[in-house]
Amino acid sequence: MAKKLISLTVNGGKVQREVESRVLLIHFLREDLRLTGAHIGCETTHCGACTVDMNGKSVKSCTVLAVQADGAQIRTIEGMAQADGSLHPLQEGFRTEHGLQCGFCTPGMIVRSYRLLQENPNPSEEEIRMGIAGNLCRCTGYQNIVKAIRYAAERMQVKEAAE
Numbered sequence: 001m002a003k004k005l006i007s008l009t010v011n012g013g014k015v016q017r018e019v020e021s022r023v024l025l026i027h028f029l030r031e032d033l034r035l036t037g038a039h040i041g042c043e044t045t046h047c048g049a050c051t052v053d054m055n056g057k058s059v060k061s062c063t064v065l066a067v068q069a070d071g072a073q074i075r076t077i078e079g080m081a082q083a084d085g086s087l088h089p090l091q092e093g094f095r096t097e098h099g100l101q102c103g104f105c106t107p108g109m110i111v112r113s114y115r116l117l118q119e120n121p122n123p124s125e126e127e128i129r130m131g132i133a134g135n136l137c138r139c140t141g142y143q144n145i146v147k148a149i150r151y152a153a154e155r156m157q158v159k160e161a162a163e
């Protein structure tokens with residue numbers, strides 16, 4: 001099958017690759033770029049395990065073709081830590097508040113929560129639950145996930161106030 005050259009920015013780095021037009025973004029990220037943080041759960045847009053941030057929106061990368069990401073800015077869980085290697089407040093929150101058990105849903109949850117907090121820096125519990133409605137967790141239950149996102153929201157506000 002003919003390949004198409006795509007150029008995109010992933011976690012701040014420029015990437016250029018030839019891909020077949022049928023390749024899904026999640027497979028491109030995991031297999032071509034070896035960014036295996038985003039997971040494949042359902043492959044049918046239901047579970048959110050494959051969530052990445054694309055051009056300022058959360059997308060389920062199992063339902064986007066790699067060629068559709070040509071020219072895009074993408075952030076995956078691998079790009080969430082700070083430049084000095086310290087954890088993002090969301091990562092800290094999930095750790096501190098026990099927001100994970102097996103961890104399968106966690107990369108997608110964190111990347112989705114990142115966009116949620118960009119859009120609404122101080123969400124209520126209800127807004128958080130609505131905001132992560134497209135991401136399923138089969139083990140933790142959502143109580144601690146909500147607490148983890150609240151933890152991050154508070155930390156990020158304190159940090160902003162101090163800057």
Ligand code: FES
Nearest residue numbers: 041042043048062
């Ligand atoms: S693997 Fe993409 S939504 Fe489940």
Ligand code: FES
Nearest residue numbers: 101103105137138
């Ligand atoms: S922590 Fe296991 S699926 Fe969410």
